Amino acid sequence: xxxxxxxxxxxxxxxxxxxxxxxxALCAAPVALLAYWSYRPxxxxxxxxxxxxxxxxxxxxxxPFVTLIYGTALVSEELQSRTISYLISGYYTRRQFxxxxxxxxxxxxxxLIALPIVVSYIVIGSTFGGLMSNLDMLGSFLxxxxxxxxxxxAIFCLLGTLLSHPLVIGLLxxxxxxxxxxxxxxxxxxxxxxxxxxxxxxxxxxxxEFLSQVSTSSAGVxxxxxxxxxxxxVFLSTYVFSKKDIL
Amino acid sequence: MIVSARDLSRWYGEVVGLNxxxxxxxxxxxxxxxxxxAGKTTFIRLLTGMIxxxxxxxxVLGEVPFDNPSLKAxxxxxxxxxxxxxxLTSTDFLSWQARMKGYTASEAHSRARSCLKKVGLPTLKxxxxxxxxxxxxxxxxxxxxxxxxxxxxxxxxxxxxxPVARVELFDLLSSLSNxxxxxxxxxxxxxxxxxxxxxxxxxxxxxxxxxxxxSRVHQSIEDLVTSIRLSTPSPRELALLLLSExxxxxxxxxxxxxxxxxxxxxxxxxxxxxIVVADGIDxxxxxxxxxxxxxxxxxxxx
Numbered sequence: 001x002x003x004x005x006x007x008x009x010x011x012x013x014x015x016x017x018x019x020x021x022x023x024x025a026l027c028a029a030p031v032a033l034l035a036y037w038s039y040r041p042x043x044x045x046x047x048x049x050x051x052x053x054x055x056x057x058x059x060x061x062x063x064p065f066v067t068l069i070y071g072t073a074l075v076s077e078e079l080q081s082r083t084i085s086y087l088i089s090g091y092y093t094r095r096q097f098x099x100x101x102x103x104x105x106x107x108x109x110x111x112l113i114a115l116p117i118v119v120s121y122i123v124i125g126s127t128f129g130g131l132m133s134n135l136d137m138l139g140s141f142l143x144x145x146x147x148x149x150x151x152x153x154a155i156f157c158l159l160g161t162l163l164s165h166p167l168v169i170g171l172l173x174x175x176x177x178x179x180x181x182x183x184x185x186x187x188x189x190x191x192x193x194x195x196x197x198x199x200x201x202x203x204x205x206x207x208x209e210f211l212s213q214v215s216t217s218s219a220g221v222x223x224x225x226x227x228x229x230x231x232x233x234v235f236l237s238t239y240v241f242s243k244k245d246i247l
Numbered sequence: 248m249i250v251s252a253r254d255l256s257r258w259y260g261e262v263v264g265l266n267x268x269x270x271x272x273x274x275x276x277x278x279x280x281x282x283x284x285a286g287k288t289t290f291i292r293l294l295t296g297m298i299x300x301x302x303x304x305x306x307v308l309g310e311v312p313f314d315n316p317s318l319k320a321x322x323x324x325x326x327x328x329x330x331x332x333x334x335l336t337s338t339d340f341l342s343w344q345a346r347m348k349g350y351t352a353s354e355a356h357s358r359a360r361s362c363l364k365k366v367g368l369p370t371l372k373x374x375x376x377x378x379x380x381x382x383x384x385x386x387x388x389x390x391x392x393x394x395x396x397x398x399x400x401x402x403x404x405x406x407x408x409x410p411v412a413r414v415e416l417f418d419l420l421s422s423l424s425n426x427x428x429x430x431x432x433x434x435x436x437x438x439x440x441x442x443x444x445x446x447x448x449x450x451x452x453x454x455x456x457x458x459x460x461x462s463r464v465h466q467s468i469e470d471l472v473t474s475i476r477l478s479t480p481s482p483r484e485l486a487l488l489l490l491s492e493x494x495x496x497x498x499x500x501x502x503x504x505x506x507x508x509x510x511x512x513x514x515x516x517x518x519x520x521x522i523v524v525a526d527g528i529d530x531x532x533x534x535x536x537x538x539x540x541x542x543x544x545x546x547x548x549x
Contacts, residue, residue: 001346001349001350001351002346002347002348002349005343005346005347005349006347008346009343009346009347013332016334017334081330082326082328082330083330083331083332085295085297085324085326085328085330086331086332086344086390087347088297089295089319089324089344089347089348090319090344090347090348091316091319091320091347091348091349092316092347093314093316094314242314245297245298245299246292246297246298247259247292247297247298
C-alpha cells in the first residue's frame with residue numbers, strides 16, 4: 001500500500017509541476033507544424049513522412065530530453081529541495097523507494113511522448129486517409145517509445161541518484177552519446193540505447209527513411225539489451241541510494 | 248530505553264559532526280540543547296536513519312535506525328528546514344504522507360484532518376506556500392503525528408513560531424507526553440526546553456557536555472544576563488511596559504525590534520503571550536542573541 005502510494009504520488013507530483021505544462025507545450029509544438037505540413041503536401045507519402053517525423057522528433061529528440069528532465073529529478077531534486085525527508089519516512093526500504101519513484105515516473109512521462117505521436121497520427125490519417133490501415137505502425141512507435149522511457153528513465157534515475165547536479169552530464173549522454181555516437185560506424189553504437197531502440201523499430205516499421213542507411217541488430221537482441229540496460233540501471237540506483245547519506 | 252548511543256561518531260570528510268557521543272535517552276520528554284553547529288542535527292539525522300554512523304553504535308527503541316521501515320512506523324520526525332510540497336494544501340500534503348505510511352485514501356484523509364485539528368490549524372484550501380512560518384511549522388508537526396508514533400523527534404520546533412502559537416505548541420507537546428508519547432526536541436534555547444522538561448542533553452562541538460536534570464545547568468547560569476531580540480512594530484511601547492514591570496534591565500530600540508537584557512528570561516518568556524493578547528502589542532519573532540549558551544557550556548565543561 002505504502003509503495004503504491006509513493007508511485008502514485010510521484011505520478012501526481014510530475015503532472016502537477018510547472019515543468020509538465022512547459023514540456024507538454026514543447027512536445028505538442030511539432031504537432032502544430034505537422035498540421036501545417038498536412039495542408040501543403042509534397043512528394044513524400046503521408047505515412048512515410050509520419051514515420052520519419054516521429055522517429056526524428058519524438059524518438060531521437062523528445063524522448064531522451066523528457067526522460068532526462070524527469071528521470072534525474074526523481075532523487076536529486078528531492079535531495080536539493082530537502083523534501084526527501086518526507087518521502088523516505090514512508091513504510092518502505094530505500095531500494096523500494098527508488099523502484100516506486102521509477103514506476104510512478106513511467107506512465108506520465110510516456111504520456112508526454114505518446115500523446116503527440118497519437119495526435120500526429122490522427123492528423124495525418126484523417127487528412128490523407130489510412131487511419132485504420134496503419135495502426136500497426138502507430139503501435140510500433142508507441143511500443144518503442146515505451147521501451148525508451150523505461151531504459152532512459154532508469155539511466156537518468158541512476159544519474160540523479162549518483163550526482164547532485166546531473167543535468168549537464170545527462171545532456172551529454174542524451175544528445176552526444178545517444179544522439180551522435182549511436183549513428184557512428186563501427187561497434188561503439190552497439191553500447192547506446194538508441195541503437196537498440198532503432199533496431200527494434202526497424203524490425204516493425206519499414207518506411208523510416210533514415211533507418212535503411214544505418215546498421216541495426218536483430219529485434220531479439222535489441223529487446224534483450226534494452227531490458228538489460230534498464231534492469232542494470234534500476235538495480236544500481238537502488239544500490240547507490242541504499243548507501244546514500246541524506247543531508 | 249528510547250535511545251542508546253555509545254561512542255557515536257560521524258564525520259563529513261574532515262569535518263567532525265559527532266565525536267564519541269554517548270547518551271541514553273529515557274522515556275518522557277528530553278531536550279537536546281546546544282548552540283548552532285553543536286551536532287544536534289547530525290544526531291537527529293542518525294536517529295531518523297538518514298545517515299549512518301562513521302563509528303560507534305546507535306539503537307532507537309532497540310533497533311538500528313538506518314533504512315529500517317519497521318522503526319519508521321514508531322518514529323515521527325519534524326525536520327528543522329521549512330521545505331515541504333508547497334503547491335499542495337496542508338490536507339493534501341498530510342493525506343499523501345499518511346498514504347505513504349500505509350493508510351487507505353479515506354483513512355489518510357481523516358487522519359490528516361484530525362492531525363491538523365490537533366495542532367490548531369483549520370482546513371484551508373490554499374497551498375502551503377501561502378502559509379506563515381508558524382503555520383508551516385504546525386503542518387510539519389502535524390505530519391509527524393499522522394501515524395501515532397511512540398517516539399517523536401522534533402528539530403527546533405519553536406523556530407519562527409510567534410509567542411501565542413509557542414504556548415499552544417508547549418501545551419500540545421505536554422499533552423502528547425501525557426498520552427505516553429516519548430519526545431526528543433532539539434533547541435538552541437534552553438528556556439524553551441525548560442518549559443517542557445527538566446531532562447536535558449547538552450552538547451557542543453559534537454560532544455556530550457552534560458546529561459541530566461536542568462537544575463545543575465541553572466546553578467551555572469544564575470549570574471548570566473541574557474539578550475533577547477523581540478521583533479515588533481511597537482518597540483517603544485513594549486520597552487516601557489517591560490521596564491515598568493521590572494522584567495528587563497535594559498533595552499535598545501530599533502525601528503522594528505527591541506533588544507532587551509534580562510537576568511530573568513523565564514519570566515519574560517512567560518509574560519510575552521499575555522502582552523500580545525491582553526496588551527495588544529504584536530510580537531512577530533523572539534530570538535535569543537549573544538553567546539550565552541556557549542558561555543554556559545564552557546562553564547559546564549570546567
